[in-house]
Amino acid sequence: MLRLALAAALLLLPACTGSPPDTARPTTTSPGAGWQDTPAPADRSTPMDIRVTLDGTPVEAVLNDSPAARDLAALLPLTVDLEDFHGTEQIGCPPRRLTTTAAPSPAAAKAGDLAYYAPWGNLALFHRDGPAPSNDLLILGHLDAAPGRLARAQKITLETAP
Template identity: 70%
Template sequence: MDIRVTIDGQSVDATLNDSPAARDLASLLPLTLDLEDFHGTERIADPPRKLTTDDAPEPQAPKTGDLTYYSPWGNLAIFYKDGPSASQDLLVLGHIDADADLLSGADRITIEAEQPRTVDTATTNSR
């Protein structure tokens, strides 16, 4: 699923995977969260409620730009550096197409569903 992410006023493209947890996050959109630094690797925030962890995908180590969910605490994390090794408790939900500098200094993020593009039928039909 394509999503639109705004980080401190700057729009960037992003995607969510098709996992149940990512679909659960999508059901909460639009969502604006204040971020704080965690361990010098990620920015974290608490969504309004915990996400489902049913049928979680195989664990994978997070990479720069990954949007993740840490199930024991119920928080979202955006990695601005590659994370530690894979963990059953850390679910990768998607990826944000932004450079590490933008991600590392992020204070506020807005996540919205990407609006489908409309086709201009007048232009299409005139060809």
């Protein structure tokens, strides 16, 4: 009964509309619809050439070679406004949902990870380690910046590297 109520509540959540719901994200580890049980790459930072700035200041960053990260790269250049979510991450909305095809096995986000939360369609920039692994959270890459800098970020710009 609780699972049915949770599923119904998730269906009522708006897609990335600017403000997240006041509820915490579910951290399910059971396979979701459309997910494939493919092993996650051992290296979460297989480099894809990008340039990233936080509030206009360059930071070192890499995207991995997952389908979702390649889909994000197809949107570049991209600037996303960020807002705090539960003191753990800064979140913002890309212009459209990213692919979740061939998603890797779940992994818990680490401080500095750039991720995509599929149910809400938002990007998440973690300034603290995230919750338990979730099939709904896809790690896209990593930014090499101090947690305090990540926590204060209000805007992220991603561009293709020259």
